[in-house]
Structure formats: C-alpha cells, structure tokens
Amino acid sequence: MLAELGVEIPGPHRLLSIDYRGSDGEYIMFIFDGGVFTAEEKSKIALPPSLIEYRFVTTDEALTLLRPKSARRLLPTLESRAKTGIAYLENQELF
Secondary structure (H helix, E strand, C coil), rough: HHHHCCCCCCCCCCEEEEEECCCCCCCCEEEECCCCCCCHHHCCCCCCCCCCCCCCCCCCHHHCCCCHHHHHHHHHHHHHHHHCCCCCCCCCCCC
C-alpha cells in the first residue's frame, strides 16, 4: 500500500483470494486484506500522479464502481475475509 497510497500499514496481511486466469493472457492475482485504516492513516494518504481519486465505499457501491471482472472477485474475496479461509477463483469465479 505504500507504493499506491503513501501509507505503510503494519503487516503481515492475510491472503484473501487467489484468482487464476488461464489461456491467453495467463495471470494469477493475489488479493490481501489491508486491514482497517485509522483516522491518522487516512489523513496520510498521498496518491501518486497516476491516481487521481480514492474513496471508502460500501460493498454495494463498490460493485457499481468496479469493472465487471473486478466486481466478480469482490464478493467471494469479502466472504473469505469474514471466514478464515482463502477464496480460490478461476476467471473471477469461485472454484
């Protein structure tokens, strides 16, 4: 988070989900729990020039703001955050 927001959040950060996409453009995405920001941490957020805005939003609001593929990852990832497991996804779908 230091590179994206200029804020260092003490870790370790728990792995919440792994998303594997095979075939063309193969990749693996790892999503970690960044924790809860304190008021002090929020005040220290400094975006790099490549980012113009940030917001803290509800899950429902996030689903409307995210690209479809990212939105499909969100619910299983948040569900794994509420539990102790890790969500394994393939092509943004829970496997």
